[in-house]
Amino acid sequence: MIPTPVNWLDVGRLGRPLPRLSATNRPFWEATARRKLVLPRCPACDRWIYPISSICWGCDAGEPLIWSSLSGKGTISSWVVYHRVFRPFLPSDVPYVVLEVDLREGPRMIGAADRLHPEEISAGLAVQASFRDADDGLTLVVFEPEGE
Amino acid sequence: MIAVRNRTAIAGIGRTVTDRDPDVDPMAHLAQALTSACADAGLSRREIDGVIVNLAPEEGSMDKLPEMLGLPSVRWSFQSWFHGRLEPTCLATGVWAVLAGQADYVACISTSQTLADFKHGYETRGREKSREGGGPHLENPPSGLISVGGGAALAWRKYLTKYGGDPDALGAVAVTQREWAHRQPEAYFCGRPISQADYLASPYVVEPLRLLDHCVPGNAAFCLIVTTAERARDAPKPPVYVSGLQGSSSGREHFIFSRTGLGVGQQTDEPYVAPDMPVYAAAGISRDEVQVFGALDAFSPVVLFTLEEFGFCAEGEALDWVQDGRTAPGGVLPLNTCGGGLSDVESFGWGHTVDLVRQLRGEAGDAQVPGVKVAQYATPDRSSIILTAD
Numbered sequence: 277m278i279p280t281p282v283n284w285l286d287v288g289r290l291g292r293p294l295p296r297l298s299a300t301n302r303p304f305w306e307a308t309a310r311r312k313l314v315l316p317r318c319p320a321c322d323r324w325i326y327p328i329s330s331i332c333w334g335c336d337a338g339e340p341l342i343w344s345s346l347s348g349k350g351t352i353s354s355w356v357v358y359h360r361v362f363r364p365f366l367p368s369d370v371p372y373v374v375l376e377v378d379l380r381e382g383p384r385m386i387g388a389a390d391r392l393h394p395e396e397i398s399a400g401l402a403v404q405a406s407f408r409d410a411d412d413g414l415t416l417v418v419f420e421p422e423g424e
Numbered sequence: 425m426i427a428v429r430n431r432t433a434i435a436g437i438g439r440t441v442t443d444r445d446p447d448v449d450p451m452a453h454l455a456q457a458l459t460s461a462c463a464d465a466g467l468s469r470r471e472i473d474g475v476i477v478n479l480a481p482e483e484g485s486m487d488k489l490p491e492m493l494g495l496p497s498v499r500w501s502f503q504s505w506f507h508g509r510l511e512p513t514c515l516a517t518g519v520w521a522v523l524a525g526q527a528d529y530v531a532c533i534s535t536s537q538t539l540a541d542f543k544h545g546y547e548t549r550g551r552e553k554s555r556e557g558g559g560p561h562l563e564n565p566p567s568g569l570i571s572v573g574g575g576a577a578l579a580w581r582k583y584l585t586k587y588g589g590d591p592d593a594l595g596a597v598a599v600t601q602r603e604w605a606h607r608q609p610e611a612y613f614c615g616r617p618i619s620q621a622d623y624l625a626s627p628y629v630v631e632p633l634r635l636l637d638h639c640v641p642g643n644a645a646f647c648l649i650v651t652t653a654e655r656a657r658d659a660p661k662p663p664v665y666v667s668g669l670q671g672s673s674s675g676r677e678h679f680i681f682s683r684t685g686l687g688v689g690q691q692t693d694e695p696y697v698a699p700d701m702p703v704y705a706a707a708g709i710s711r712d713e714v715q716v717f718g719a720l721d722a723f724s725p726v727v728l729f730t731l732e733e734f735g736f737c738a739e740g741e742a743l744d745w746v747q748d749g750r751t752a753p754g755g756v757l758p759l760n761t762c763g764g765g766l767s768d769v770e771s772f773g774w775g776h777t778v779d780l781v782r783q784l785r786g787e788a789g790d791a792q793v794p795g796v797k798v799a800q801y802a803t804p805d806r807s808s809i810i811l812t813a814d
Contacts, residue, residue: 293565293566293570294566295565295566327690353582354578354582355581356569356577356578356630356631356633358568358574358629358630359627359628360571360627360628362571365568365570369568371631372568374567374569374578376582384689386564386567386569388567394631399585410566414566416567
């Protein structure tokens with residue numbers, strides 16, 4: 277179980293910021309622990325719901341959302357490189373890269389980069405989701421070059 | 425729509441000198457700004473019967489401030505969520521209170537307060553929440569997108585990718601605003617001009633944003649007293665009319681650190697043509713009549729996004745447009761003449777607006793733009809206020 281944070285910047289035992297958990301987003305983090313990328317999807321209009329929510333943002337059907345699997349494949353649409361340390365990250369963590377990824381199925385998602393040097397990154401680069409255990413029970417989605 | 429044009433006015437302004445002393449209580453700045461504004465308006469404290477607080481050390485400052493100052497007549501008080509995009513909305517709320525007869529003189533007030541709350545764009549209190557599943561500026565802490573500037577950096581990278589352009593040219597924003605700050609004694613960077621070479625030597629914080637692309641945390645407070653135009657005409661200083669107001673847009677398309685249609689976060693990625701912004705019709709002016717412009721500038725690219733959002737230049741053109749001194753002293757659109765968040769202090773629009781009032785009164789000293797009659801403040805999420813003078 278992921279510890280339940282009180283604040284959105286609460287940090288776990290191993291030093292990583294924890295997601296704020298609720299019944300709405302817990303299935304996402306339970307899935308990452310199983311190395312799966314899932315998001316809610318509206319059965320009426322087929323939209324993917326991201327950021328994760330309890331209601332479809334695009335139609336009025338009001339049907340319960342269904343957690344569905346994604347391929348984890350996508351392309352980089354933007355990225356930043358952290359050079360300065362903001363706690364709880366450590367000096368040894370920088371520079372590190374955070375990506376914005378257009379997933380093949382549509383959602384645009386933020387994720388950490390793995391095995392991607394800042395110099396190698398460009399818009400449109402194909403990446404795929406991978407998973408990294410970051411804290412007690414917390415598994416992060418990270419993106420790495422596709423095909424590795 | 426109820427017309428607001430020129431029915432209310434700013435009768436008094438006050439601000440404090442920016443400091444970076446962590447031992448200073450922000451409430452001391454607030455109290456000083458309010459008393460300065462009263463003096464400027466020729467009012468005694470007992471005539472202040474409305475108070476609206478935007479940023480302040482804590483919730484409840486709407487009670488603490490009148491208590492500190494012994495304001496005996498407050499019959500309308502309110503405190504907004506602590507967010508900088510709400511500066512025009514706070515002033516608008518003061519306007520509504522006056523027009524509705526709830527108060528005669530509303531002190532609209534805010535601190536910068538960022539020294540205690542932010543360090544290089546990292547929000548230390550974690551008080552603001554809930555955009556994109558994280559913070560209000562696209563923060564995603566588990567992934568490492570953990571500073572306020574992260575979302576602005578993603579937006580700037582997206583802009584560079586989409587439209588091309590030399591990232592170093594962004595230095596024109598930082599350097600030009602320092603030029604303005606150099607003319608403003610209350611600005612933190614007064615006396616500290618920088619060159620493009622200084623900009624390029626500035627280290628990356630969240631690449632592609634450099635340290636000099638970040639606003640200045642510091643202590644300062646700002647107050648504007650809103651009253652009816654009629655009462656303002658009896659004040660010692662010339663009235664500055666509230667001519668147009670526009671609220672803060674919200675939803676998947678709107679992000680305070682990006683332009684609409686740029687494709688950041690959940691925005692669509694599509695061609696953008698600035699719509700006819702209602703604020704101009706409300707004020708009875710066209711965009712071309714704006715003589716001094718204030719833009720949210722928590723991070724340098726946000727200035728470019730604001731210029732494009734409001735149509736001062738077309739999609740993808742703002743980076744070129746701000747070159748060659750267009751926004752500098754003597755330029756066609758003097759921009760953030762107080763130095764702005766980048767060079768005065770991060771005031772979330774409050775310092776910008778106090779400065780626009782000074783420009784309209786002819787009180788801006790070395791930064792004065794000649795003959796200013798129309799001035800505007802705006803943010804990329806479309807909140808705006810237009811102020812005019814007789």
